[in-house]
Amino acid sequence: MGDSASEKVSVGIVGASGYGGVQLVRLLLEHPQAEIAYIGGNSSAGKRFAELYPHVGGHLSLTVEAIDLDAIAQRCQVVFLSLPNGLACEMAPTLIERGCKVLDLSADYRFNDLGVYQAWYRVARRDQSLAATAVYGLPELYRDRIRTAQLVGCPGCYPTASLLAIAPLIKQGLAQPDSLIIDAKSGTSGGGRTAKTHLLLAEADNSLAAYSVARHRHTPEIETICSDLAGHDVLVQFTPHLVPMVRGILATAYATMRDPGLVRDDLLTIYAAFYRSAPWVTVLPNGTYPQTKWAWGTNRCYLGVEVDPRTGRVIVMAAIDNLMKGQAAQAIQCFNLMLGFDESLGLPRLSFYP
Amino acid sequence: MGDSASEKVSVGIVGASGYGGVQLVRLLLEHPQAEIAYIGGNSSAGKRFAELYPHVGGHLSLTVEAIDLDAIAQRCQVVFLSLPNGLACEMAPTLIERGCKVLDLSADYRFNDLGVYQAWYRVARRDQSLAATAVYGLPELYRDRIRTAQLVGCPGCYPTASLLAIAPLIKQGLAQPDSLIIDAKSGTSGGGRTAKTHLLLAEADNSLAAYSVARHRHTPEIETICSDLAGHDVLVQFTPHLVPMVRGILATAYATMRDPGLVRDDLLTIYAAFYRSAPWVTVLPNGTYPQTKWAWGTNRCYLGVEVDPRTGRVIVMAAIDNLMKGQAAQAIQCFNLMLGFDESLGLPRLSFYP
């Protein structure tokens, strides 16, 4: 009854021309149980995908279509929204209503409480009831809820790395309240494909700076999930930096330990246990710290753990590919869970190196 | 009596083939009151400098000589030692005895108390009495002592950026004890010119990692100077990272304020006052954070200051060129002070950009 092709899940990608979109296209083209039925975008509507990305073009004959929610809902069982903040919330309600499963890669559905969202993002929202049903798409923390979700708000790139770095500390109550500092460093692809002066190679190469200090929008996202894990409000100091490289995030997290007697081996044991069932998190052995390049092109998060007995602090480093585990590949991981597939289905395991 | 050439200060550079050495050569060639009388090195002895660095060769006809302390002392009034740790301490005593002024770019004379040095550097020393007379070559903190010093221990690259970032906090007692965290990022030239696998472009490009977490040797150097400023022992959490760029250090410093009521303007006022007489420190205006590239090729340190009212922390970012303010140009700045010249004499003011 039906050949294997017809059994594949038909998926749509809205916003296919950006970096999130092209990653989704690549990953879904290789996915054994997905079939791309629709790619949409407003600025690039009418163009063949091969015009946007010649190296993918030979493998995908689709043309970017104007966004038409009716058509999308008719043709797609699952829709990935890869759009600037404030647009998904105009589309998701209709798509959900028509029975689509939706994965949103923007910030629109990362907050169950839209009050926080509106305070930090300055976007008015009328879909609080839908937002309250959205599941935060970090499988290592919310695997079971993602399995049954209709709407997933995929995490930001910085929060993915930051939360994987500190979740065991928070969950186990190992850190002193309000001692958390996350100093994060990102490649420039996190700024997207839209041309901006400060992201030009001539500007960004061989330079390094912090930005949005004490006011980056990923701060409340990290704090909300930490508070959920801890059972009480958690404040986090979060500082992002722009680093002269294309892909990759390294989050260096600092926390003062409640119990200054813990040593590195204790922490490594706790982390290994916490991520025992997480196929995409690798806790590195004693004294090995993660290189962002190790994660290139994969869905993996590498964690390095260190304790400083002089200061009583634990320092955790998390390395991911910001466009993969930090964006598109993690969305596929959630897609797999939502559809009942193996969590790792179709995801590339091994980075190329160097 | 005597022409202007003979009035110039004759200087020697021991260890001219490394990055510190070639910077010193370039800066001293442009210095109106210095004349390079000797360049020495063991591995490159006998080679013309032009063989090591063709682009400098046309401006310097000297040949690298084997290291002979007698010859150096006879020909040089001032000697720059730019060697791996543990070698300067074998040479400085003799040079000082023969009347030379000595600027050491290694760690050997950064500690007046050799107990700390020996614990962290694992080098046995017998020159405690000489070490006790050495002045730490950070002009913004020890200008007057440098003027009269015979022996200057030039700061490490990370400590230069770190100390300039936090000195006003420490000196004024604004930070809670032991709340200091310095997350520092450096280009790969800090690792020197000796070929090492992890510094290859194919390895280091497009990757980012922390190293020597909780045990980097620049930690005690920062703590010693902080303790001197504070009048009591200060502990610092210091984490260095390797960034895929050639030059530049950004130190991001975090401290919890004793008085959580201070706002950014207060801090900017305090910083501006602290560095009022420092021609090479620029405190950036409200909301501007330093790019390391702005400091390229100059002796300048850019400081950005931010306060987070949510957490009560101050965040200070310091950007320098690790080979200039972090090494060779700062040594020239000290040289100028030691010789009674204007502090800025011969130092390039303006970076090229981009």
Added chain:
Amino acid sequence: MGDSASEKVSVGIVGASGYGGVQLVRLLLEHPQAEIAYIGGNSSAGKRFAELYPHVGGHLSLTVEAIDLDAIAQRCQVVFLSLPNGLACEMAPTLIERGCKVLDLSADYRFNDLGVYQAWYRVARRDQSLAATAVYGLPELYRDRIRTAQLVGCPGCYPTASLLAIAPLIKQGLAQPDSLIIDAKSGTSGGGRTAKTHLLLAEADNSLAAYSVARHRHTPEIETICSDLAGHDVLVQFTPHLVPMVRGILATAYATMRDPGLVRDDLLTIYAAFYRSAPWVTVLPNGTYPQTKWAWGTNRCYLGVEVDPRTGRVIVMAAIDNLMKGQAAQAIQCFNLMLGFDESLGLPRLSFYP
């Protein structure tokens, strides 16, 4: 009759610690019909592979073994030799004699006539009879001969790009004799993983230079194959350049056309026809020129073709990943042919971007 695991081809990799080796390991780990039975190397013998490449370690539990030809021949049906020039010729005769199929990634078996090899490589050889049987592992030119080969000499990275760029011109006699100029540009991974000063990030980043002008060893390799295609001796001007990037080669080839009346469409038709059966060569449409990044991590070669009616020249640009189509992935392509598999089996199709 035998489970699927036992039916896999057992392969060995000699020289697994370099960039060629780690690529082979990655590709063979993903290959559905291959099983890595042995990895060997002298300098890294006794180390677990995970110590050399932590990001691959989790997927391969093997330890690097000292090189023992008897053991290799017993355990492996196919052996990849990824060693410096002049070593494979000491091992291949024994391995072939014991019945192994051998793919050599060095220059040792790229020349059927060892006279040319010895003149350019300055290595004495005694295995002329075996060398005469080796097949040049460029499937687009020698597919049928590779299928039946026992010993394949895999092409150099520059010759792969260069030959794919000009083979149609040579084969069809479209170019004036001796008008061929190939100006090639390579990332620094082509220089290997051994630490060399000029390949340090601090040296090679943001710089560009030619090297081995008029005397690079890939020149006779290109000329030998061109002469074979043309049926007469062909001289080529070949100039390699080192470019500040990790992976990728762009070869820009110039030839004066015999028939100055040909236009771009003619050439594109000729190229498309020539590569009609080549799944890994993409001739780009009118006016699109290849970006090396499009080929990252894949076995693909992108060709762009242009004609200058003012000068009567054709200009062809070939872009490859030097470590993939230029080295390890092409070896797997040959392996597939030698073993009777589909030419593309197990090879990644899609590059990630950006």
Added chain:
Amino acid sequence: MGDSASEKVSVGIVGASGYGGVQLVRLLLEHPQAEIAYIGGNSSAGKRFAELYPHVGGHLSLTVEAIDLDAIAQRCQVVFLSLPNGLACEMAPTLIERGCKVLDLSADYRFNDLGVYQAWYRVARRDQSLAATAVYGLPELYRDRIRTAQLVGCPGCYPTASLLAIAPLIKQGLAQPDSLIIDAKSGTSGGGRTAKTHLLLAEADNSLAAYSVARHRHTPEIETICSDLAGHDVLVQFTPHLVPMVRGILATAYATMRDPGLVRDDLLTIYAAFYRSAPWVTVLPNGTYPQTKWAWGTNRCYLGVEVDPRTGRVIVMAAIDNLMKGQAAQAIQCFNLMLGFDESLGLPRLSFYP
């Protein structure tokens, strides 16, 4: 009579916000005989220069003014025009008429014959009589004419490197007609500071491609000057490439020698003689090829010369900093000549390295 400040030459810069402009600002700030009296631009009018370039701001208190030719002519003896093509020709006639000396960094005054300009640039022009008086600002070829020029058309970046590479061959008639091929590689700052997608770090990093093959606008500029040197029409094959670095051009030039008996020493002698009086051209000794980084931040052009006895070709490599010798510093060199100063006055001699 008159103090030293009043004796300085008052200069204006129109188009100060781009990369050409900021280089001119930096160089003129350091020039002992120039004083910046005006900086102008339309898009950035009303902004302090410090807002555009914080690292220069501390040294220049001027505000960018709207472009008013009357005001400029009143306040400036010399005007640098650093604008997109097609704008200088609207301003230069007025400025020249009012007695200013003008140096144009665009293509507008590089052609004495506007027919060629209009064919390649598609801009209609009505100032043929003025254009005919403009001098091509390449001092190594037209030093004497620049000294007396009122209007200088400063060369393009590619033509500067290309012409310095081949001028001795052309002038001496050493190359076979129409055998000239120039394969040029440039950093991305040549594309300017305007945000364009293909110049983003995320796009351009670690990638390499040719562009405008067989139709780049610098082709007729190179050919016009070559024809002037040769005394007959010269055709050149010119191919530009974009390289993942900020600054620098390497031009690799190929020519078939009329006399195949010439050896490298002959060529080196000819080149050394040709550039005997050129303080900014360095002909490298036997077998040394130029690194673009050697020229960073300076007005220098490095030339490497090689002969291939197998093919009878000469290969010449020229390395420059595209924003210095290829743009702003060369304009200052011309300025010095026009004003009767030493050709090298105020120009930085030594690059920093690495």
